[in-house]
Amino acid sequence: MNERRFDPSKMAKLDNPDRRKALPPEKLLSELNIREDQTVLDLGAGTGYFTIPAAKLTQGTVYALDVEPQMLSVLKERVEQEGLQNVHYVNGVIEEIPLADEIADYVIASFVLHEVEPLSKGLQEIYRTLKPGGKCFCLEWEKKQMEQGPPLNHRIHSSDMEESMKQQGFKVISRSFPTDQHYLLIVEK
Template identity: 40%
Template sequence: MNHMHHYNESDEKFANKIAFLDSRQREYLISPETLIRQMPIQNEHTLLDVGAGSGFFTIPMAENTSGKVYAVDPDRRMLSVIEEKAKEKGLTNIELIQDSIENLSIQNNSIDFVMASLILHEVSSLAKALSSIFDVLKTGGHLLCLEYEKDDLIINGPPMSIRIGSEQLEKALSLIGFKILKTTKINDAIYTVLAVKKEK
């Protein structure tokens, strides 16, 4: 990856975005480490973090498996941030992929666990994104979605119009063929849905 680039205003914006992503998510959530430890992840599992951003979940995921962790983000600069964080921690099991969720270039039926944190409300087609995740998961593989509840009382977070309420997400997951295992309210603003890819 080419790290030579001239400083410009968008670099500063970008740095602010990373600081914002890291702090905003920390502010709302139980720590990513805690959340991941509660997940059905085993030591040799292959993991996928879609919309990995600044690696908020990618890094602790990589620390929890000896298998490979794919970090997918459409923004190459985000991926270089993850690369830097991985280097600092001496993690060698992260593979960076510049891609959209709707169009994952990962082998079908190859992933044990997918994390989709605060990203599904940004995709152009929820059904397409979830189908894409469904395809790359092994049968019996798990998906954890973390999203903002669609509730007018919650001001923080993305605009109401693009949010995906927990019931809407459960419905969308079920239509694709997932089985919902557990929906958890993390706090007023944020919920998680844990789903599994069922046997056909």
């Protein structure tokens, strides 16, 4: 296992009341204006923190990609409990997304790009899978010392992430700070 990858034994941390209060997924996703016929790719979908709300916003396909079959299994149970029919499960890594070119209107990369090695390869794959004019939603830990989140040396500063996105051809639409620990970049292909 890549030392940067999230340990699935800690999956309860992914969906807890404190996290939902600080980072409400429905509110954050409203930044994208997902329409009912659009396709979404959720990278590092985990237990469905963003997958499920996205699947409720569109009748289009929501691809939930995760490297951990255990996470996809939990996600599948949650999706079935919600009665959603539009989620497709993809086992794979961000550095080699096993999907066609220009398949998604939106890509969600929530707390996952700091795990990608090299980051440039992951961003190239996001760019490849986005349709022209498609947008990527990148939510990450700011690179500063705090109790929660990945080690400081794994984090990517918001300015560095923005620069990396630009180098891959993305246009930065917005950069915001939903909390003092996190940043949200919206970029467009």
